[in-house]
Amino acid sequence: MAQLPLTPDPFSLQEQLKNLGDEELLDFWEESQLLDHFLEMTEAETSPSLYYETAILYELRLRTCRGHA
Numbered sequence: 001m002a003q004l005p006l007t008p009d010p011f012s013l014q015e016q017l018k019n020l021g022d023e024e025l026l027d028f029w030e031e032s033q034l035l036d037h038f039l040e041m042t043e044a045e046t047s048p049s050l051y052y053e054t055a056i057l058y059e060l061r062l063r064t065c066r067g068h069a
Helices: 013-018 022-041 049-066
Strands: none
Touching: 013 049, 022 049
């Protein structure tokens, strides 16, 4: 299971997404959706997966425009 690092990552989420392959990016999106579903079941007030989803969709749009998808 993934764990958050104790020190802040020097790279933004957007920079990290750029380095993922297409399959890895889609896997990350799927995992963020599962996290969102789990948080809904536990009645969490805010969903961090919305931030992830927005960043992933932005990266997918960039790749599509560049012809990489």
